Amino acid sequence: MASHIVNKAQEAAREDYGQAKRLLNEAARSRSYLYPIKGVAYFLSHPALWKPLRSKLVPYLTLYSGVLGSMLFFTYLPQLAVMAFVNGPLAVLTTALLILNESSTITSLISKSYLLQDALLDTFDGTLVARDATDIVAEGRELNARGDSIQRLGKAIKKPFSRLSVNELVRYVMYLPLNFVPVVGTVAFILLQGQSPHSGLQTHDVRLTSDSSLSW
Template identity: 55%
Template sequence: MTDKVKEVAIGEAEHIKNQTITAARSAAYLYPIRGIAYFVSHRSLWQPLTSKLAPTFTLGIGVTTFMFIFTYLPQMAVMAFTSGPLAAISAALLVLSESSTLFTILSKTFLIEDALTDTFDGVLVSKNTTNLVSEGRQIKGGNDIMGKLGKITKKPFQKFTPTALVRYLMYLPLNFIPVVGTVMFVILQGKRAGPAAHTRYFQLKQWNSSQRQKHVEEYEAAYTSFGVAAVLLELVPLASIFFAFTNTVGAALWAADMEKGNVTSDGTSPMLKEQARKAE
């Protein structure tokens, strides 16, 4: 039994090592960064965000303030036994993660679902993949990117489900392990967030569940790489609403590259790989 456990542990460690190497080589983590640059340089994409800015900003402040007032000190006290001098920092990161998750759930469920869909579709239109977008909404004439977006015929972004909360609560105790636990928590969150960012793309492609699963498994490391970068950006207090939109832009840029066949075997574009190589 001991040998079997050791064998499984070694196998899992090797798998994680290989996935980490593949994720780093894929450079998919650059898509969220590319999304920021693309969003900032294309004013036509700002409309969905600006239309929801006031209520979401208010919600973000309220959620973050509430969480720090009522949960920071109790969690820091618990972490004092596991993290020692790092308790204050670990507790702050945990509260930020909790606030971000709660904010994301509430905002995407009640405030910005359609705005994120518009942003994703707008980027695809700007990248000349209008035929794909027409599978999920009406397309109008004109030169304005967002003005071309007509009535949504298929709504992709899934609203909050109890499963998502249960999974989050299962991973939450990892944060009580100093440093390593927090890193593992972010990676696990990223592993879920990566494929979720392409929910709209999968729907526009009209893929069934088995087709989606096959695609995600093929590019598992790249999706995790993208998801980790996206999760880290959305942990930034108050700015998480902005990064929710820029991450959506990054996901749409990635989808456009996939649709045009401008990706390598691991799922990302040669251009991003070259950028990553130069940054090393």
């Protein structure tokens, strides 16, 4: 059992290092770091795409508030006591950042598996429909003939999301000790968690980028 966990940790570390190196090289060449800005601008300029996520906003905020409140109540003081040894007076700040990240991670794992699956998929596929990429969307779900980009989405044939994996848990636990490095460690931990792979929508993204007729 112990050797299995060690192997998983080594595999996760190699995967993260390789992915980070590849992403940095690709970002420098393709200027893909601009995509999030373009994506936000496109999303804000197309109100029809807001529908799936808007319907989940209250449940998501309720879930996050519950997780954050529980983490603050049960774990803030114990973690503060530990962080005080390595971060001194800054422990108040770094512990708060750590708990925010932990709460965000827990909320993300729960919501991705149960709450936001359909909303994220509808938003992604709705964007493709809005970009007249109906042939791509039709590979994974039924399409209606009328309506806006969201109303045209029918029953999903393929579900790109997977449940919580062992690798995700191992990766999270493996990087927790970074928080014992004063200040920088907490920042590094948050950044590493932020770039953790989420393969669900990447499956759709591969289909999008493989079609040279689409440009943003």
